[in-house]
Amino acid sequence: MILENATRKSDRHQALIAQADEALKENRGTLDTTFRLNYHMMPPAGWMNDPNGLIYWQGDYHLFYQHDPYQAKQGPMHWGHAKSRDLVHWEHLPVALAPSEDYDKGGNGGQGCWSGSAVDHNGVLALIFTGHVDGKKPEEAQCLATSVDGITFVKHAANPVIADSPDEKRFGFRDPKVWKHEDLWYMVVGYGKDGLGKGIIYTSSDLLYWEYRGAAAESDGTMGDMWECPDLFPLGEGDRHVLLISPMNIAPIKNLYLSGKFDYESCRFEKQHMEQIDYGFDFYAPQTLIDDQGRRIMIAWMNIWGAAMPEQAHGWLGAMTLPRELTMAADGTVRSHPVPELASLRGAHVSAASITLAGSGFTAVDHVQGDSLELDIVFDLSQADASEVGLRIRCSEDGSSYTEIRYALAEQKLYMDRNLGGAGDGGVSEAPLAPSEDGRLQLRLFIDRSSVELFAGEGCVAITNRLYPDPANVGIVFFALQGTAIIETLDVWELSSIW
Ligand code: FRU
Numbered sequence: 001m002i003l004e005n006a007t008r009k010s011d012r013h014q015a016l017i018a019q020a021d022e023a024l025k026e027n028r029g030t031l032d033t034t035f036r037l038n039y040h041m042m043p044p045a046g047w048m049n050d051p052n053g054l055i056y057w058q059g060d061y062h063l064f065y066q067h068d069p070y071q072a073k074q075g076p077m078h079w080g081h082a083k084s085r086d087l088v089h090w091e092h093l094p095v096a097l098a099p100s101e102d103y104d105k106g107g108n109g110g111q112g113c114w115s116g117s118a119v120d121h122n123g124v125l126a127l128i129f130t131g132h133v134d135g136k137k138p139e140e141a142q143c144l145a146t147s148v149d150g151i152t153f154v155k156h157a158a159n160p161v162i163a164d165s166p167d168e169k170r171f172g173f174r175d176p177k178v179w180k181h182e183d184l185w186y187m188v189v190g191y192g193k194d195g196l197g198k199g200i201i202y203t204s205s206d207l208l209y210w211e212y213r214g215a216a217a218e219s220d221g222t223m224g225d226m227w228e229c230p231d232l233f234p235l236g237e238g239d240r241h242v243l244l245i246s247p248m249n250i251a252p253i254k255n256l257y258l259s260g261k262f263d264y265e266s267c268r269f270e271k272q273h274m275e276q277i278d279y280g281f282d283f284y285a286p287q288t289l290i291d292d293q294g295r296r297i298m299i300a301w302m303n304i305w306g307a308a309m310p311e312q313a314h315g316w317l318g319a320m321t322l323p324r325e326l327t328m329a330a331d332g333t334v335r336s337h338p339v340p341e342l343a344s345l346r347g348a349h350v351s352a353a354s355i356t357l358a359g360s361g362f363t364a365v366d367h368v369q370g371d372s373l374e375l376d377i378v379f380d381l382s383q384a385d386a387s388e389v390g391l392r393i394r395c396s397e398d399g400s401s402y403t404e405i406r407y408a409l410a411e412q413k414l415y416m417d418r419n420l421g422g423a424g425d426g427g428v429s430e431a432p433l434a435p436s437e438d439g440r441l442q443l444r445l446f447i448d449r450s451s452v453e454l455f456a457g458e459g460c461v462a463i464t465n466r467l468y469p470d471p472a473n474v475g476i477v478f479f480a481l482q483g484t485a486i487i488e489t490l491d492v493w494e495l496s497s498i499w
Pocket of ligand 1: 050066077115130174175228229284
């Protein structure tokens with residue numbers, strides 16, 4: 001059925017894909033590797049933004065992504081493709097989608113196969129994406145492509161399967177995320193109208209004919225004018241659901257999650273709690289999948305539109321965050337935890353205990369330094385009289401350049417300050433963090449060559465930032481301000497490269 005009349009235009013599409021793969025092969029040898037990451041997913045060369053089509057399919061995790069294989073700039077968007085057995089080691093596959101049709105190619109502005117998702121439809125791997133052509137009427141429409149081998153994709157002859165938005169005047173109609181509930185496919189699409197971001201719902205029994213069911217949720221006026229890359233999924237007990245969105249035009253906020261209830265009859269979402277899923281600067285367009293163990297795994301683009309992006313001058317742009325498992329706490333907050341599989345990257349290990357930090361100067365720990373590390377730090381704050389505790393990473397020899405992570409005890413806030421961090425944008429990220437009942441503060445950090453991801457508060461808080469220090473800056477020092485504090489335990493592992 002789905003595949004039958006889908007092959008008509010596939011030759012042209014395949015020729016464009018072969019051309020894109022050829023360009024990548026040439027370009028990947030010419031990259032400046034200064035800021036290339038050791039254990040994060042990156043494009044082989046060229047530009048990458050949003051994760052697309054995340055799916056656990058026939059024993060592999062598949063990750064597609066917005067991609068320009070020809071240049072490290074946003075151009076006509078292709079879908080890049082990689083797969084992994086363990087969410088840690090990634091293998092690049094041929095480009096999956098290239099702009100080739102009048103609904104995804106043309107004009108002089110933004111164009112291409114924009115963001116979307118993947119589902120398994122009776123053993124067929126189906127990609128649902130937005131065809132975008134700036135200035136075309138309509139500019140955005142929802143489209144389908146399918147594959148039986150998980151590598152070669154054919155765009156459907158019935159495209160676009162949703163030809164136009166419900167309203168003529170709207171600000172964005174893109175990024176379909178599709179999932180199945182009982183016997184029906186549900187699609188949430190990012191939408192904006194009259195200054196309000198929305199997640200609108202369609203349903204279908206065959207992925208081809210879609211019925212519009214209205215808005216699941218919309219902005220109350222403070223949540224952005226367009227919700228990019230919505231993802232709506234069940235999490236935790238009962239009928240609890242989470243709606244993840246990337247709202248436009250409420251800087252500095254770039255991501256939000258709403259937790260609450262989704263009613264599959266009325267297609268309405270009732271919000272009970274709202275918060276950021278990550279408090280860093282470089283975290284956008286998160287998408288999730290569910291795997292064979294029933295885990296809800298989230299990956300996001302580890303960059304942000306409008307940032308300085310120093311790696312662009314090096315022939316590439318873009319990375320994905322580490323995969324994080326999402327869980328729902330009883331109070332409706334969503335927690336995120338780096339997946340345990342990441343432990344397979346661990347090499348040399350240093351551990352220390354009972355390190356007293358006094359309010360003057362910085363404390364280094366023997367052999368604790370580097371640019372490809374996992375750190376697990378437990379501060380005992382129960383007897384601390386310091387006002388702040390923290391550490392500096394990626395420190396230069398002379399101490400003038402570093403990124404600082406600090407927890408302010410009275411304020412109950414966690415900060416990451418990269419104003420002296422090197423090239424790229426500065427800025428201070430901040431997140432609210434209540435101390436745990438036993439007085440411990442646990443910080444878990446993943447440092448890669450041009451990134452840092454920080455997790456705290458049993459998954460309540462994550463801060464993700466790109467950093468572009470001089471590669472020689474690998475120092476790490478710990479501190480307490482205006483008093484003393486104790487590091488109860490410190491564990492540091494060198495993490496190996498996956499490339
Ligand atoms: C989000 C986004 C999506 C769009 C894609 C284009 O980063 O703007 O809304 O589909 O990127 O590459």
